[in-house]
Amino acid sequence: MSTEKAIEVRGLRKSYGDLEAVRAIDFSVRRGEIFGLLGPNGAGKTTTVEILEGYRDRSDGEVRVLGHDPQQRSRDLRERVGIVLQSTGIYRHVTVREVLAHFAGLYPHPRDVDEVMELTGLGGKEDARTRTLSGGQLRRLDFALALVGDPELIFLDEPTTGFDPAARRGAWDTVRSLKALGKTVVLTTHYLDEAQALADRVAIIKDGRILVEGAPSELGAGTGAAYYRVSWRNGDGLLNQRETDDPTRLLHELTSDALARGQVLESLSVTRPTLEDVYLQLTADA
Numbered sequence: 001m002s003t004e005k006a007i008e009v010r011g012l013r014k015s016y017g018d019l020e021a022v023r024a025i026d027f028s029v030r031r032g033e034i035f036g037l038l039g040p041n042g043a044g045k046t047t048t049v050e051i052l053e054g055y056r057d058r059s060d061g062e063v064r065v066l067g068h069d070p071q072q073r074s075r076d077l078r079e080r081v082g083i084v085l086q087s088t089g090i091y092r093h094v095t096v097r098e099v100l101a102h103f104a105g106l107y108p109h110p111r112d113v114d115e116v117m118e119l120t121g122l123g124g125k126e127d128a129r130t131r132t133l134s135g136g137q138l139r140r141l142d143f144a145l146a147l148v149g150d151p152e153l154i155f156l157d158e159p160t161t162g163f164d165p166a167a168r169r170g171a172w173d174t175v176r177s178l179k180a181l182g183k184t185v186v187l188t189t190h191y192l193d194e195a196q197a198l199a200d201r202v203a204i205i206k207d208g209r210i211l212v213e214g215a216p217s218e219l220g221a222g223t224g225a226a227y228y229r230v231s232w233r234n235g236d237g238l239l240n241q242r243e244t245d246d247p248t249r250l251l252h253e254l255t256s257d258a259l260a261r262g263q264v265l266e267s268l269s270v271t272r273p274t275l276e277d278v279y280l281q282l283t284a285d286a
């Protein structure tokens, strides 16, 4: 496999005993993009990213992360990758600055600790002991720990779960600033709006399978959800809606009809399915 991509995954499988948590998935992540793994709880997101991180061994398939097989746990790869795990809370009795400085010391080219605290919204908390931090502040510390080694590639596993709305927006800004720095980001989330707001491309995963993959705005084409929604109001103000995979023809019929009757189609609009439409349709239980 080439190393043009930050990540390449082919036929990845992972079983826990009888449970097939990941069932032959393929995807790749380009350098410099934010890639979202979107899916409900139990879909296999954490299993997948922890295999990419080298925290779990795969059952089958091929995986390349920055040109390495993460299962080899090479030092080079570890130094180039930053990780925010789904669960956290290990360093309880040290200050924010101490834990960051400690981690910075583990990397060959760390970022400036003060800069990292600023970037992650921890300014003012430098000397606080980590056990006194709120949940949201601890999550920021997780972010800061993932960034302090100045990694090329950052894994964020449900980075905003449990955040209040303001803290979520703050975390989104941090993720966007990572992209602006040229970093590659792999993000898991079960929040649609988060995937829509942040990801250049998403893969929707359920029961260990990728159902569809693409830019959030383009998902829908080729998924069975490939419809357009045409809506307009009647003269009496009633809303009409039709779904079609051929909006050219439908619009022609509607508008020529209306013109022949000397009517106007008020509020006429054509919309593509949103990521939410596609997600709900694909992940609905049969």
Ligand SMILES: Nc1ncnc2c1ncn2[C@@H]1O[C@H](COP(=O)(O)OP(=O)(O)O)[C@@H](O)[C@H]1O
Residues within 6 Å of the ligand: 016, 019, 021, 039, 040, 041, 042, 043, 044, 045, 046, 047, 048
């Ligand atoms: N260490 C493990 N041992 C056994 N089963 C596991 C383990 N980790 C995850 N699972 C199971 O694998 C499936 C996928 O889990 P996970 O990857 O954590 O999904 P997600 O992160 O999308 O919620 C779930 O059914 C979960 O219960």
Ligand SMILES: [Mg+2]
Residues within 6 Å of the ligand: 045, 046, 047, 086, 157, 158
């Ligand atoms: Mg998970």
